[in-house]
Structure formats: C-alpha cells, structure tokens
Amino acid sequence: AQRVTQPEKLLSVFKGAPVELKCNYSYSGSPELFWYVQYSRQRLQLLLRHISRESIKGFTADLNKGETSFHLKKPFAQEEDSAMYYCALRSGSARQLTFGSGTQLTVLP
C-alpha cells in the first residue's frame, strides 16, 4: 500500500536560513508527488508538483527514486513561508492523493 511519511511535525528556522522539509514515500508503482501548503486562515492549496520541475515561491523539490524521497527545499526562508506543508502521493486506479501528516514550518524573524 502507498504511504507518505513526513518525519517532522514541527520545524523552525530563522529568516534567511535554508529550509528542508522531508518527505518519504512508499509505493510500488511510478510515483507522482506533490507539495500542498496551508497558510494561516487560508485553504489548503497546491504548491508544486514533481512532474513540472518548477520553482514556486523559491521552493523546489526533487524526486529521488533511489531514496524514495521528495524533500522540499528553499535556500533562504522568509517569514511568509510559515505554514503547514503536506507532501502527497497520487496512486491507485482512481489516482487519489495520499497525504502525509504534515510539517508545521515556522520562520523566525
């Protein structure tokens, strides 16, 4: 069965420091991975998807099939990056998303 693991419930970094939010997955097929973000008092929304290989708000994520990881990185964190981040894996015949338990990122001034 598919599984997404985010080992850190909470992560704090100082403004300007690099940040990495970890995500590991378990899936026997070809994975499609996503990062979703929920800012305070906003809805959960898509941040980026691995197939696009895009950088959104300075964040990037590389799929590492050997390590079954999809860590989210940003070289210089900003206070407005403080939010809840969820890693998600799309799988199954219906292609539903399986979410990790989330990491609450706090960027300190």
Added chain:
Amino acid sequence: DSGVTQTPKHLITATGQRVTLRCSPRSGDLSVYWYQQSLDQGLQFLIQYYNGEERAKGNILERFSAQQFPDLHSELNLSSLELGDSALYFCASEKGGGGTGELFFGEGSRLTVL
C-alpha cells in the same frame, strides 16, 4: 465565491446521532474528494466521486456514506457517531478524474461529537 464551499462550518452533536456534510465543488469540476483530518493526523482519504459515480474508496467506515448528485454537489453522511469521529472533514474538487493532481479544497467542516 466560485471556490469549493462546505456547509456547515461547525457542527456539534452527540454520540449516536447522524449528520450530513455538504460540499459544492468549483464550477465545472466533476470530481469530488472527501478527506478526514483528526487531531495529530494527516488528511485521510475517505472517498471520491466523479460525475455522479463512486470512483475510489479509502478508509471510510461502514457508518459513513456519501453520494454525488446530478448537479455535482456531494454529501457525506456520518451515522451512529462516536467520539472518535470528531474531526475536520474536507471536501476537494478537481476538474477531471485524476488529471493534473491539483485539488481545490474547501474550508472544511469541523465536527465535534460529545
């Protein structure tokens, strides 16, 4: 607001009762997903509908059921409620049945079972 709307936003009820949560997807979206978020838990996939038909089932209890109507809105019915059913229930919609992977979420319905 043409986004996903969920009602009610908050609901408090007693054990053994039955409630219905409602979701209206974004205009034009055919897929509706239901997720449950309990305390300290991630989003647990419950069920997906596509254009009125059940597409996938996740960890949905037998006490729970859902449907999607011809106008594409969806309802999640929770019966014989237990304390452990207290959670935030999210609805999300997507244009197709698993296309881009971009789900649009509602604000959630917070259910408290006393």
